[in-house]
Each structure stands twice: as structure tokens, then as C-alpha cells.
Amino acid sequence: MGKDVIIACDFKSGRETLDFLSKFGGERPFVKIGMELFYAEGPAIVRALKERGHKIFLDLKLHDIPNTVKKSMAVLSGLDVDMVNLHAGGGTEMMRAALEGLTRPDGTRPYLIAVTILTSISEEILKEELGVSGALQETVMRYAKNAKAAGLDGVVCSPREAGAVHGACGESFLTVTPGVRFADGEVGDQKRVMTPSEAKKVGSDYIVVGRPITASADPVAAYRRCVREFVDQMGE
Ligand code: C5P
Secondary structure, rough: OOOOOEEHHHHHHHHHHHHHHHHOOOOOEEEEEEHHHHHHHHHHHHHHHHHHOOOOEEEEEEOHHHHHHHHHHHHHHHHOOEEEEHHHOOHHHHHHHHHHHHOOOOOOOOEEEOOOOOOOOOHHHHHHHHOOOOOOHHHHHHHHHHHHHHOOOEEOOOOOHHHHHHHHHHHOOOEEEEOEOOOOOOOOOOOEEHHHHHHHHHHOOOOOOHHHHHHHOHHHHHHHHHHHHHHHHOOO
């Protein structure tokens, strides 16, 4: 388990994705397939990348009644992906049902990770619009603990929350963290960012990196830099 760089393949077609990954030659990075690419290409893109030897985080953020999520997770598990996710807001019964659906007949299953509160939700939206009375950070931690109690493997969170999540849910509970930027890079629309080496220091288990790699003039060099900073560097 753990300590790897996941490239967010936020492309609109399979062609673009395969062209991008062909730059890596024989190297097979861990990749994230999100809704845009999956809805455009369907399971075929997952099979194509799996056949090429990539590990896959299928980022579809399921959220529905337990029975529907359970049956859908069984389909995703059959695609042999390595990591999938759902919204912790669906409740613990839904999360438990998802785990059941994911578990293959031989007892193996992909990692199941919960999204707590989307980073696009502010404290104000949470209170005024959604009527949630607790503070945002408290709600994030409550959802993380629910995910842990339901038997999930971890959460997607900001690297800034990784330490608190590990403190509350244990060191082996995975923190999968987007919002990563190089010290000398552009931040874009991400508000609260960390560099790969900072993310390593605070204990992130996986970093999800999109544009700093995909929009780079040299994506392979950018990926290697992430790996060097996040995986290889001995802790200083
Ligand atoms: O390009 P960038 O590095 O910002 O991409 C980050 C990836 O992580 C995107 O696929 C984005 O949707 C995803 N993500 C995020 N923040 C979250 C959850 C997911 O940036 N809270």
C-alpha cells in the first residue's frame, strides 16, 4: 500500500488520454479516470488502460441508496480497478453496502475511499444553503470517522487535513490528496495547495496531480519530479 503519485487524466476522450500516456514509453503511472472521461468512453477506456498495465483510481463519487450503490460497485469491481470512491454524505449504511458490492468472490476488492465535503463547499454554503450546523472542519472529520467506522480504506482530502485524519482514524487509514503544486508552478483554481514534498511531510499516502503534469511542456519530467519529491526523497 501507499506512497504513490496518481495522475489525474482529465481528458475528454480516450484518444487524448492514450496519446498523453504514450509519452511515458514503457512506464505505467497510476492514473485517475474521472466522470468526464468515463462518461465519454465508458468501461472500454478502463479496460484499455488496465490492459496496458496501469493502476486505476476510478473517480465516480457514487451517492445513491445502498442497494443501487452496492450493485453499481459490483460492476466497477468487475472492471478490476484499484481504487474507487463515493460520497460519505450517503451515510454509513450506503458505505457498508458499497464495500459488500465491491468485494469479489475471491475476497479481494479495490480500495474504497470516501469524499467528505467537496472543496467547492464553503463554510457559508454548508450552514446557510445546506443547513448543516457544525463547522466545516468538524463535519469533514465526522464524515472521515463515519467512513472509517463503515470499514472504508480512507478519504480524499486536502493535504492540510491529512494529519488530522490520520490522528482521528489511524495511520493506516489512507489520505488521497489533490491540490498539489510545485513550489515554482502555477496554482490555477486550486486555493490551498502544497508541494509534493510538503504533502509527504504531512503524511499524505497518495497525491493526485493533474495539470502540473498534464499541462506541462514535459509531462514525463514533471511526473518524475513528483515521484522524486513525494516517493523517493528521504525525509528531511
Ligand atoms: O489539475 P489538478 O492538479 O488541480 O487536478 C486535481 C484533480 O483532483 C482533479 O481531477 C480534480 O477534480 C480532483 N479533485 C480536486 N479536489 C478535490 C477532489 C478532487 O482537485 N477536493
